[in-house]
Amino acid sequence: MSGPVLELDRVSKSFGAFRAVSKVSVALEKGEILGLIGPNGAGKSTLLNLASGALHPTSGDIRYHGRSIAGAHPHALVHRGIARSFQITAIFPRLTVVENVRIALMARRGLCRDFLRPAGKMLKTEIATLLERVRMSDRAERYAGELAAGDRKRLEFAIALAGDPSVVLLDEPTAGMSGAERAVVVEVIMDLNAREGVSLLFTEHDIDMVFAIAQRIVVLHQGEKIADGAPTEVRASPRVQEVYLGEAANA
Template structure:
């Protein structure tokens, strides 16, 4: 099966500092791939290069076999790449459904010709997306009064508004309670299964990573040091050294913070 996303020797320097060094990997259709590593490992830098927010010093990024290196974030988005962020950014003065409607209007290139009846545009499609993430019942609530976990669900609906083939999720469960984390990642796994979307996500909660990812990559000091399924990553001596200083293997119910 051909890769939806592929990086080849992806590298980024900040002066003398090498933030990401020669990172190569592939993400297949319908795969949920976790990118983990300690703070400062280069995860966010890697994400920013994939989305076009940072140009690579060297290397390439391919989306469905075509290079997207050098494209602006909006151009990458137009190619079918969605992204959620560690800290949610929504229009707090708008309702839940209006936020998703805005995303749909942008997808349909209508954002610069908003009319007085804009609140009626794409409402049914927005409600359908909210239903996908379990938020349809809260469609007409203002975002300012939502719980943080609900904001994360709404952000996921917004990311799905342009029917992406690839979804980048930067610490999707940050700031959420343990039960909310599990629920959100199960929802993401269901979307991967039902829609065939490919997902690359970073995460600090190892319980979430081990329970839901099909495959895991470990980044340390900008270099990819391990790749495999949950059992292989748990047993990898280099990963144990990075996370636990040479201690025991991750336990089945143990959470490590990267």
């Protein structure tokens, strides 16, 4: 690791009188898998929305490779190399897996206005590579709306990777999945990090999954950061056990 690729520096976000995130600092290192956990309403999704440009901070700064991106819009950040995957998958259900990925690649490369070239023949090699990376080659011609939850999530990963990102933000990547689906998605996440060097910041309610794959964990509570460290350090923290791990264990 050679320094932070994405930094949130004392960021706060208020909605009227309610402060969802309060002076939180998080640094995602190059090639790191960083888990973000906390009770419901802790500010996890708000922080991801700030990092992806979906929300703009009330105060504080956000930097990507050392340059401020606070106030930048999501589409601009995608082109810079920050991709976002949502808890509810964002796909075109009436299109096939291949067509979904093709649209993403065309959009990233400014080819959507190229009406003179048959879309079905474009970017075949790139599409095949992306689907192989997320273990979806055998489902290439399936309609997206017919896919199981784990397959839809992996398709969304392929769409996110179409922009060749260095950072991927994941909001509840295994939500609503069976154990078998969850295992495949975790394998894909680990592979993207190990083989592609993608830096990952993710939220997840499956505590066992977080502690199994995260190299570092940040814990939020009522919009504030209460812990930041290696999984063993976080698990041993009396404060984290008080406000979250005890509650999670009994959920």
